[in-house]
Amino acid sequence: MKILPTHNRYSGTVIIIVLFIVFSLGFVSEKKEGSSDLSPETGEMPLYGEWKHFTVKDGLPSDKTYCVLVDNERILVGTHEGLAVYQNKEWTTYTTRDGLAHNGVLSLAKNELTGDIWIGTLGGLSRWSAGKFENFNQMNSGMPNDLIYSVACDGKDVWVATGGGAGKYDSYSKEWEIYTEENAPMHEPWTYGICTGDDKIFIAAWGGGIVEYNKKNSQFRDYTDPDGNMEIDLFPDDGIVHDITTGASWSEGMLWVGTYFGLSRYDGTRWKGYFDHDSGLASNFINFVKASGKYVFICTDRGLSSTDGENWVTYTRNDQNSDGKARILQKGSVREVKLSPSLTHNYVLGVDLKDDMIWVATSKGLSRGKLINRENLGLALSDK
Numbered sequence: 001m002k003i004l005p006t007h008n009r010y011s012g013t014v015i016i017i018v019l020f021i022v023f024s025l026g027f028v029s030e031k032k033e034g035s036s037d038l039s040p041e042t043g044e045m046p047l048y049g050e051w052k053h054f055t056v057k058d059g060l061p062s063d064k065t066y067c068v069l070v071d072n073e074r075i076l077v078g079t080h081e082g083l084a085v086y087q088n089k090e091w092t093t094y095t096t097r098d099g100l101a102h103n104g105v106l107s108l109a110k111n112e113l114t115g116d117i118w119i120g121t122l123g124g125l126s127r128w129s130a131g132k133f134e135n136f137n138q139m140n141s142g143m144p145n146d147l148i149y150s151v152a153c154d155g156k157d158v159w160v161a162t163g164g165g166a167g168k169y170d171s172y173s174k175e176w177e178i179y180t181e182e183n184a185p186m187h188e189p190w191t192y193g194i195c196t197g198d199d200k201i202f203i204a205a206w207g208g209g210i211v212e213y214n215k216k217n218s219q220f221r222d223y224t225d226p227d228g229n230m231e232i233d234l235f236p237d238d239g240i241v242h243d244i245t246t247g248a249s250w251s252e253g254m255l256w257v258g259t260y261f262g263l264s265r266y267d268g269t270r271w272k273g274y275f276d277h278d279s280g281l282a283s284n285f286i287n288f289v290k291a292s293g294k295y296v297f298i299c300t301d302r303g304l305s306s307t308d309g310e311n312w313v314t315y316t317r318n319d320q321n322s323d324g325k326a327r328i329l330q331k332g333s334v335r336e337v338k339l340s341p342s343l344t345h346n347y348v349l350g351v352d353l354k355d356d357m358i359w360v361a362t363s364k365g366l367s368r369g370k371l372i373n374r375e376n377l378g379l380a381l382s383d384k
Contacts, residue, residue, distance in 0.1 A: 045306065045313045046295065047326060047337065048358050048369030053344045055365040059091030060084050065361035067288075067350035069108035069117075075359055076117065077366055078105030078350070083119060083128075099133035101126040109151040111158070111171075118158055120148030125160060136169070143167055144178045144189075150204075150247070154196045161191035166203045166211075179203070185211055185222035187243070193258070193288075197250025198268075204245035210257055210266075223266070240264045241273040251291035254309075258286035263298060265309060272309070280312025280329035281305050282346075290351045297358075299348035304360055315369075317342040343367045 055063050062081035069076040074087040082095040082103045095103050102123030109118045119126040124137040124146045137146045145164030152159045158169040165180035180189045186205045193204030201213040209224035226239040242261040249256050257264040262284045263274040276284050282303035290297045298305040303316035311331065317324035324342025328335050343360060350361035356371040 044373065045308065045311045045328065045330060046371055047313055047328070047373045048315070049326070049337070049339055049372040050370040051339060051341050051343065052368045053322070053341065053365055054086070054091075054368070055344070059086075060366065061093040061095070063365045064363055065349065065366050066104075066106050067108050068352045068359045068361045068366065069110065070352045070354040070357075070359060071110055071117070076108050077359075077361060078108055078119070080104055094128075094133075099126075099135070101133070101135040101137065106149055107151045109153050109158075111153040113153075113155060118151045118153060120151040120160060122147060124148065125151070125158075141169075142176045142178075143169070144176070144180070149192045150194045152194045152196050152201070154201070159194050159196070159201055161194040161203060163190055165189045166191045166194060166205075168201075179211075179213075179220075181208075184213075184220050193245065193247035195248045195250050197255065198253070200250075202248045202250060202255060204248045204257065206245070207243050209240050209243045209245055210248060210255070223271075237270070237272050239271050240266075241275075246286055247289045249289045249291035249296065251296075252294055254291065254294075254296075256289045256291050256296040258289040258298065260285050262286075263289070263296075265296075274307070280307065280314050280327065282314045282316065287349050288351065290353075292353055297351045297353070299351055299360075301347050303346045304343060304348045304351065315339070315343055317344070317346050 054060055060079060061084055062079040064080040065077055067078040074085055077084040082093045083100060083105050085092045094100050102121035104122035105119055106122065107120035111118065117128040119128060124135050125143060125148050127134045136143050144167040145162035147163035148160050150161035156171045158171060160167045165178055168177045180186060187208035188206050190206040191203050192206055195202050199215045203211040205211050209222055211220060211222050213220055223240050225241065225243050227235050240257060241264045242259040244260050245257055246260060247258040253267060255266040263281060263286060265272045274281050276282065281298065282305045283300035285301045286298055288299040294308050295306055303314055305312060305314040312329040314327045315324065322341040324339045326337045326339055328337065343362060344367045345362040345364035347363040348360055349363065352359050356374065358369045360367040
């Protein structure tokens with residue numbers, strides 16, 4: 001195990017409410033960015049419909065789903081009772097009996113170099129390779145903490161955001177480097193999201209905004225709310241909207257950051273903030289963000305939103321039945337499309353997409369939606 005030299009930085013008071021929020025709400029964070037075939041030519045937002053639900057009745061081990069990862073022809077779902085894999089229209093569940101580190105699976109990432117799946121759980125990190133699980137924890141490997149909120153693969157390196165700091169595992173040397181408030185600009189050791197992009201690693205640190213690690217010079221810098229106000233964003237677009245960050249995702253030169261008080265976008269020079277009262281965002285309480293192409297998908301406690309930074313689509317379910325709607329904010333006009341059915345539940349925790357399909361993890365099951373405006377996006381039907 002290798003611990004980097006100390007970086008001078010203050011450490012604030014421990015925020016006790018973190019553990020309550022994590023375990024009562026089932027928080028998850030960032031996965032490695034996936035790919036999508038969406039290449040819009042008209043500026044219209046992707047619209048998904050024909051939703052299908054998956055619950056315990058359909059083969060899931062638990063209705064409480066934390067994360068989802070599309071891996072070619074199979075769908076991997078992290079649940080409260082194990083890893084569920086959907087392939088050939090059948091579900092298979094893997095638990096601690098099969099070698100998984102813990103049944104509570106919070107995050108999933110695929111290493112594109114090796115094809116291995118890295119699994120962040122409530123009790124350690126698992127590598128799933130050639131049908132076998134290899135587990136990492138504080139005792140056997142020097143990992144920073146056994147509570148793994150987020151995993152990201154970056155070549156031979158695997159990054160984790162944990163309850164005790166961020167960590168980088170070199171799969172060649174088999175050594176860990178640990179980053180906490182002692183050697184990186186973090187306000188507290190809790191980290192909840194991690195992603196890669198532009199030769200950088202972006203860490204969502206609770207109470208510390210976004211911590212950026214530059215791989216070229218091994219230097220850190222942090223992005224925090226300039227006004228320092230914990231209640232409101234006093235000066236719009238002056239920086240990240242809030243220091244309590246819950247996830248980050250990078251795509252096409254844009255870093256998207258989720259917080260419990262709104263959404264932020266950073267283009268490398270300027271910050272832009274989005275809130276539920278001045279955009280199409282479903283809620284300021286954001287659990288997870290997933291950037292794909294020019295779009296970002298935002299998982300909130302009141303539905304799933306998507307945006308290109310100007311236009312919006314938000315999906316919600318009715319309280320009284322399984323139907324719902326998509327609210328579309330496009331070029332200044334608003335319209336609604338009825339969905340029957342809609343999402344499994346409005347408390348959304350994870351999302352992934354590929355080709356024409358989007359998969360959404362919620363607190364009451366998994367939802368799958370189909371792209372229904374492909375022609376309007378300038379995509380040929382023969383591309384399916």
